[in-house]
Amino acid sequence: RSEKIWLALSFGMIMGFMIFTGYQTFALEMGPPSAKETIDPQKVDETAPFDKPGVKQVGENEYEVVMTLQAFSFNPAKIEVPAGAKVTFILTSKDVVHGFEVAETNINAMVVPGHIQRITQVFEKTGDYLVLCNEYCGAGHQMMATTITVK
Numbered sequence: 430r431s432e433k434i435w436l437a438l439s440f441g442m443i444m445g446f447m448i449f450t451g452y453q454t455f456a457l458e459m460g461p462p463s464a465k466e467t468i469d470p471q472k473v474d475e476t477a478p479f480d481k482p483g484v485k486q487v488g489e490n491e492y493e494v495v496m497t498l499q500a501f502s503f504n505p506a507k508i509e510v511p512a513g514a515k516v517t518f519i520l521t522s523k524d525v526v527h528g529f530e531v532a533e534t535n536i537n538a539m540v541v542p543g544h545i546q547r548i549t550q551v552f553e554k555t556g557d558y559l560v561l562c563n564e565y566c567g568a569g570h571q572m573m574a575t576t577i578t579v580k
Protein backbone atom coordinates (compact mmCIF):
# COMPACT_ATOMS: atom_id res chain seq x y z
CA ARG A 430 0.00 0.00 0.00
CA SER A 431 2.83 2.39 0.80
CA GLU A 432 4.02 1.93 -2.79
CA LYS A 433 0.79 3.43 -3.99
CA ILE A 434 1.27 6.42 -1.76
CA TRP A 435 4.80 6.93 -3.07
CA LEU A 436 3.60 6.56 -6.60
CA ALA A 437 0.92 9.16 -6.01
CA LEU A 438 3.43 11.43 -4.32
CA SER A 439 5.97 11.25 -7.10
CA PHE A 440 3.25 11.73 -9.66
CA GLY A 441 2.12 14.80 -7.77
CA MET A 442 5.68 16.09 -7.71
CA ILE A 443 6.06 15.62 -11.45
CA MET A 444 2.81 17.46 -12.01
CA GLY A 445 4.01 20.19 -9.72
CA PHE A 446 7.25 20.59 -11.65
CA MET A 447 5.38 20.65 -14.91
CA ILE A 448 3.06 23.37 -13.69
CA PHE A 449 6.03 25.32 -12.34
CA THR A 450 7.93 25.02 -15.63
CA GLY A 451 4.82 26.02 -17.54
CA TYR A 452 4.37 29.01 -15.31
CA GLN A 453 8.02 30.01 -15.75
CA THR A 454 7.68 29.87 -19.50
CA PHE A 455 4.57 31.97 -19.25
CA ALA A 456 6.22 34.46 -16.90
CA LEU A 457 9.25 34.69 -19.14
CA GLU A 458 7.11 35.78 -22.04
CA MET A 459 7.43 39.27 -20.66
CA GLY A 460 11.19 38.79 -20.53
CA PRO A 461 12.90 37.79 -23.73
CA PRO A 462 11.56 40.01 -26.47
CA SER A 463 10.13 38.48 -29.59
CA ALA A 464 12.72 37.86 -32.28
CA LYS A 465 10.32 39.33 -34.82
CA GLU A 466 10.83 42.94 -33.95
CA THR A 467 14.48 43.78 -34.28
CA ILE A 468 16.27 47.08 -34.59
CA ASP A 469 19.83 48.18 -35.20
CA PRO A 470 20.94 49.40 -31.75
CA GLN A 471 23.40 51.81 -33.42
CA LYS A 472 20.59 53.52 -35.32
CA VAL A 473 17.85 53.77 -32.71
CA ASP A 474 17.60 57.57 -32.94
CA GLU A 475 17.05 57.42 -36.70
CA THR A 476 14.63 54.50 -36.66
CA ALA A 477 10.89 55.04 -36.34
CA PRO A 478 9.19 55.14 -33.92
CA PHE A 479 12.26 55.78 -31.76
CA ASP A 480 13.21 58.90 -33.72
CA LYS A 481 10.34 60.56 -31.82
CA PRO A 482 10.23 59.25 -28.26
CA GLY A 483 7.23 60.33 -26.25
CA VAL A 484 3.54 59.82 -25.59
CA LYS A 485 1.23 59.67 -28.58
CA GLN A 486 -2.54 59.27 -28.69
CA VAL A 487 -3.36 56.55 -31.20
CA GLY A 488 -7.06 55.97 -30.52
CA GLU A 489 -10.01 57.29 -28.59
CA ASN A 490 -8.66 55.95 -25.34
CA GLU A 491 -5.41 54.48 -26.55
CA TYR A 492 -1.88 55.72 -26.21
CA GLU A 493 1.58 54.70 -27.27
CA VAL A 494 4.63 55.49 -25.21
CA VAL A 495 7.81 55.25 -27.23
CA MET A 496 10.87 55.07 -25.01
CA THR A 497 14.56 54.45 -25.37
CA LEU A 498 16.67 53.17 -22.53
CA GLN A 499 20.35 53.71 -22.09
CA ALA A 500 22.77 53.77 -19.21
CA PHE A 501 21.42 55.25 -16.99
CA SER A 502 18.24 56.92 -18.11
CA PHE A 503 14.83 56.55 -19.67
CA ASN A 504 13.96 58.84 -22.57
CA PRO A 505 11.65 60.69 -22.34
CA ALA A 506 12.07 61.24 -18.62
CA LYS A 507 8.52 62.56 -18.17
CA ILE A 508 5.54 60.45 -19.11
CA GLU A 509 1.93 61.39 -18.57
CA VAL A 510 -1.04 59.23 -19.50
CA PRO A 511 -4.73 59.37 -18.56
CA ALA A 512 -6.21 56.90 -16.10
CA GLY A 513 -8.21 54.07 -17.66
CA ALA A 514 -6.55 54.39 -21.07
CA LYS A 515 -4.93 51.51 -22.89
CA VAL A 516 -1.23 52.33 -22.93
CA THR A 517 1.26 50.45 -25.06
CA PHE A 518 4.90 50.92 -24.22
CA ILE A 519 7.29 50.45 -27.12
CA LEU A 520 10.79 50.08 -25.76
CA THR A 521 14.30 49.47 -26.91
CA SER A 522 17.78 49.82 -25.49
CA LYS A 523 20.58 51.81 -27.06
CA ASP A 524 23.37 50.00 -25.26
CA VAL A 525 23.08 47.12 -22.80
CA VAL A 526 20.25 45.07 -21.33
CA HIS A 527 18.03 47.17 -19.07
CA GLY A 528 14.91 46.39 -17.12
CA PHE A 529 11.52 48.06 -17.18
CA GLU A 530 9.67 47.53 -13.95
CA VAL A 531 6.69 49.64 -12.98
CA ALA A 532 5.79 49.67 -9.29
CA GLU A 533 2.21 48.67 -8.38
CA THR A 534 1.74 46.89 -11.72
CA ASN A 535 2.73 43.53 -13.19
CA ILE A 536 5.09 45.21 -15.63
CA ASN A 537 8.52 43.68 -15.29
CA ALA A 538 10.30 43.30 -18.58
CA MET A 539 13.73 43.08 -20.09
CA VAL A 540 14.73 45.64 -22.67
CA VAL A 541 17.44 44.23 -24.87
CA PRO A 542 19.47 46.14 -27.46
CA GLY A 543 18.52 45.09 -30.97
CA HIS A 544 14.98 44.20 -29.95
CA ILE A 545 11.71 46.03 -29.52
CA GLN A 546 9.69 45.30 -26.40
CA ARG A 547 5.95 46.03 -26.36
CA ILE A 548 3.89 46.06 -23.18
CA THR A 549 0.27 47.06 -22.85
CA GLN A 550 -1.15 48.31 -19.59
CA VAL A 551 -4.23 50.09 -18.30
CA PHE A 552 -3.54 52.30 -15.29
CA GLU A 553 -6.76 52.48 -13.31
CA LYS A 554 -5.46 54.56 -10.43
CA THR A 555 -4.15 58.09 -10.78
CA GLY A 556 -0.82 58.98 -9.30
CA ASP A 557 2.89 58.67 -9.87
CA TYR A 558 4.18 55.22 -10.74
CA LEU A 559 7.83 54.56 -10.12
CA VAL A 560 9.71 53.03 -13.04
CA LEU A 561 12.91 51.18 -12.26
CA CYS A 562 15.61 49.45 -14.21
CA ASN A 563 15.86 46.01 -12.67
CA GLU A 564 18.69 44.59 -14.76
CA TYR A 565 22.18 45.40 -13.60
CA CYS A 566 23.52 47.71 -16.31
CA GLY A 567 26.58 49.34 -14.80
CA ALA A 568 27.78 51.77 -12.16
CA GLY A 569 24.68 53.99 -12.35
CA HIS A 570 22.17 51.15 -12.39
CA GLN A 571 20.58 51.96 -9.04
CA MET A 572 20.01 55.55 -10.15
CA MET A 573 18.20 54.52 -13.31
CA ALA A 574 14.59 55.39 -12.58
CA THR A 575 11.75 57.59 -13.75
CA THR A 576 8.04 58.06 -13.11
CA ILE A 577 4.84 57.65 -15.05
CA THR A 578 2.19 60.17 -14.08
CA VAL A 579 -1.37 58.92 -14.45
CA LYS A 580 -3.92 61.74 -14.39
Ligand code: CUA
Nearest residue numbers: 562564566570
Ligand atom coordinates in the same frame (compact mmCIF):
# COMPACT_ATOMS: atom_id res chain seq x y z
CU1 CUA B 1 19.60 50.13 -16.62
CU2 CUA B 1 20.07 48.90 -14.65
